[in-house]
Amino acid sequence: xxxxxxxxxxxxxxxxxxxxxxxxxxxxxxxxxxxxxxxxxxxxxxxxxxxxxxxxxxxxxxxxxxxxxxxxxxxxxxxxxxxxxxxxxxxxxxxxxxxxxxxxxxxxxxxxxxxxxx
Numbered sequence: 001x002x003x004x005x006x007x008x009x010x011x012x013x014x015x016x017x018x019x020x021x022x023x024x025x026x027x028x029x030x031x032x033x034x035x036x037x038x039x040x041x042x043x044x045x046x047x048x049x050x051x052x053x054x055x056x057x058x059x060x061x062x063x064x065x066x067x068x069x070x071x072x073x074x075x076x077x078x079x080x081x082x083x084x085x086x087x088x089x090x091x092x093x094x095x096x097x098x099x100x101x102x103x104x105x106x107x108x109x110x111x112x113x114x115x116x117x118x
Contacts, residue, residue: 013097020094021045029079029091029111029118031104038072038103040079040111042088052082072103076110083116090117 003011022028022045032039039055056062056071064074083091091111098104112118 009097020092022092026090026092027051027088028094030094031096031107033098033103038075038107040075040107042083042091052079052086054079054082069103069106072106073110076107077114080111080114080116093118
């Protein structure tokens with residue numbers, strides 16, 4: 001029986017989440033990518049709280065021009081600024097079952113440029 005793309009991604013995501021967990025001192029940067037948009041959250045898994053969030057649908061980012069990878073870089077910079085404002089400097093990166101390539105990589109590089117360490 002062949003798996004669909006989403007089933008395959010879910011399996012990979014679950015395998016990653018067995019190892020990666022966000023703590024208060026080093027939260028998890030979770031990425032979700034849809035066909036049009038990209039979302040990022042900084043999550044403390046111990047308390048189950050989202051500490052910061054950014055997406056390509058935010059007003060300041062949705063007005064930005066560029067292709068989807070360039071917009072993902074803006075989202076990475078935005079999430080890093082929000083995280084630094086909340087006192088978070090280092091995170092663990094959760095690519096959410098997606099390949100570290102394209103928009104996911106752009107988001108990560110944007111977050112690194114803005115000062116997050118991972």
